[in-house]
Amino acid sequence: MAKSESYALIPDKRGAMWDVVLYIPVIAILILMALQFWYGPHQYVSYILVFSATYIGLIGFNRIAGSRLLIKPSAPLALTVDKKRISINTKGGDSVELVNEVRYFPDYAGKSFGLTGMDMSGKKQQFVFHRGQFESENMFKDIRSRLAVYK
Numbered sequence: 001m002a003k004s005e006s007y008a009l010i011p012d013k014r015g016a017m018w019d020v021v022l023y024i025p026v027i028a029i030l031i032l033m034a035l036q037f038w039y040g041p042h043q044y045v046s047y048i049l050v051f052s053a054t055y056i057g058l059i060g061f062n063r064i065a066g067s068r069l070l071i072k073p074s075a076p077l078a079l080t081v082d083k084k085r086i087s088i089n090t091k092g093g094d095s096v097e098l099v100n101e102v103r104y105f106p107d108y109a110g111k112s113f114g115l116t117g118m119d120m121s122g123k124k125q126q127f128v129f130h131r132g133q134f135e136s137e138n139m140f141k142d143i144r145s146r147l148a149v150y151k
Helices: 013-038 044-068 137-150
Strands: 005-008 076-081 086-090 095-098 100-106 112-118 124-130
Touching: 005 137, 013 044, 044 124, 076 124, 076 137, 086 112, 095 112, 100 137, 112 137
Parallel strands: none
Antiparallel strands: 005 076, 076 086, 086 095, 100 112, 112 124
């Protein structure tokens, strides 16, 4: 890595639609099953199913709003890769610098990757980046090759 390189992120609308298509049916099936159990002899199962549907719904919302559409204040908007640190600018105006224990986690399909590390205050931070958040496929491949040193 000769110099620092900066990457701007954009909302991944296509990936968000895929997440919606995957999460909504699962939540609907859990709610329908809960309704069946509610009117049957085992009502207690419906509480577990409603809890599961709510939990999965919150996970889906966090994934779509936080890492796909970049709506939440903690969503990353820019990523700067340097020799000794990785700097991430968030939508809330904060700049998180990963300086210690920086780890890069690529997925096997090559569609996303994760970054973890300690910031300047010693707090562990973690972020997930998707291929659709980068302007081009070449930019995504470039950042993956630059981050390979942190594997």
